[in-house]
Amino acid sequence: MASEPTAVAAETDTGRELESEFEHTPVPLTHRKSLLTVSAVWFGFPMILTNAVPGGLVVAMLGFWQGLAAIVVANLIMFVYVGLLSYRAGETGKSFALQATETFGTRGYAIASGFLSTVVVGWFAFNTGATGASLHKAFGWNETIIVAIAGVLFIGLTYLGITALSWIGAIAAPLFLVAAIAAIAVAAQTTDLGAIADYQGVGGGAMTFGVAVTVIMATFADSGTMTADFTRWSKNGRQAVVATSTAFPVASLIAQLTGGVLVAAGAIANAGTAGGDFTPILTGPGNPLLDMLVLVFVVVNLGSVCTHCLYNGALGWSHLVGSKMRILTLILGVIGVVVALLGAWSLFVNWLVLLGVLVPPLGAVLIADQVILRKRNAGRAEARVRPSAFVAWAAGAGVALLTHLFVPVLSDAVTGLVVGLAVYLAIELSRGRRTV
Known part of the structure; x- marks a missing residue:
């Protein structure tokens, strides 16, 4: 068995330009990132449009106050759940695959790691396809071309590694806030925001409080369980937990409550199925500045979730097959884009959520x-x-x-x-x- 210095040297010898992603060994203390960098990775992940959708759906089904309670409860549970896994990652520097090896065995881990690494690639395909569908719906652009361009862009960003995830996270979160504030401002012109607290929902008992908690948790159960892939870069366990808290409950709550508030305000049509998707509010006025905001917002926001999911999948599979994260990024990325281009992504969401349960x-x-x-x-x-x-x-x-x-x-x-x-x-x- 190679000594630790030899193993670390092997991991860091990846070339002159891109640092190692430490697919097969713990991240050494000398290569750990700052709290700000790791926080940017997690903070920019859940504050996305596809997290506003379930928030709006839960409020639509339960009404404002029950929906709010379900969102808060689910996020607090996620903080404890993901925070504990993150603490262990920060203490050891081990990825999810290495964590799974300890618990499930040197051969048995392949089932747990392979399962989750495949599920998150499915989410990459889903959100890449959703990027094309969203821009087609907003502007009538060719969906196939948009999916192909977006897929190549997302693969390229993931290829750059953990540092690129912090970059896009640092951009995606503030951009979400800008888009959310703009959507609320536009909605306020035609709806009564003061009536939000009185919103009773349209579910008619179709969703229980327990199901609502599951819906919120399932959205990030997969990557949340694989949090070690991100928080292993923290300097210690405490910083890993702090970085996690920026995602759950902070970023996740902001995204889900945005969708919920706009649904409760009556600003989103067919909220029982569309959930908290607020992009039609921004494109409705036909304002060129708002249209540009939607374009950038959709690409960056969905790009954030796509790159994070592809990174999880590529890191997991690289350890499974004894390869490098960047090689698997290209292979799995191409597979995901092909699935998105074929339109099969639209069939994934139900079984992916079930797997998330x-x-x-x-x-x-x-x-x-x-x-x-x-x-x-x-x-x-x-x-x-x-x-x-x-x-x-x-x-x-x-x-x-x-x-x-x-x-x-x-x-x-x-x-x-x-x-x-x-x-x-x-x-x-x-x-x-x-x-x-």
Whole structure:
């Protein structure tokens, strides 16, 4: 086995221009980023148009105050969930794939890592396709050409690595604020913003509070579970948690509440299906400046989520196949763009959200193993497969699915998370401690 200095040297010897992404080893302390840089990566990820949509949908279904409560509860849960995983990443410098190796085994990790790394590439395809569809709807432009151009741009940005994610994040978040304020200002000219608190929704009981919490959590359950890919660059665990807090609850809340407020104001037509998509508000007046804002906003905002998801997928798959993140960025990026060009992206959202419901138990197992049982597991012998991790994941996912089908009043995401955590702790604590 190579010594740590040799391994680090191998990881950093990638060329004169682009630094290593440390696909196969922890990020050394000498290469960690500032709190501002890591925060920019996470802050600019959830503050996006596609996060305003579920916020508006939940408010449309439940009414303003219940919808607001569901959004806040879901974001607080996400802060604890993602924050714990981030703390571990900041302490160790390990990516999600390396974290999964510890918990699921040196061979078993491939199932967990491959599963999530594939799901996030699906989200890349979905949002690349949504970029073309949004600009076609707004301006009548050729959707296919826009998807192709946007896809190439997003792949190129991801290829540059973690630094580029901080760049686009630092631009996407302020741009969202500008677009949101502009949309509220335009909406105020034709709607009564003072009536927002009285909005009762249009759902008629079609969505429960528990389902609403799941809808909000599922939007970022995948990349949230893979947070280590971003927060492993933090100087320590505390800074990793601070960086995470800029995303959950801050950035996520801003995006979702923007969609919810505009729905409650009656400014969005067909809110029960369109959710909080506020771009039609900006294009409605036919103002050239607002049209330009929409163009830049859609490309940068959806570009932010696309680059982050592709980075997650490429980093995970590069470790799985023993390659480099940048090579997998090109391969998976091309596959994602082709899927988007074929229009199949529009079929993804339902099953991707369902998979997102099955993800929290996986993260719960990681939290139980590497945070709660951290001291107990110190010096634990390596294993090719850790059956207890898969049993707990399956138990949590199974209960989440049953909750989804038969007990919709509860949040299947939260239920699966709690069950996965409890089952893993019960199995591990009932066994003797095994060390080298």
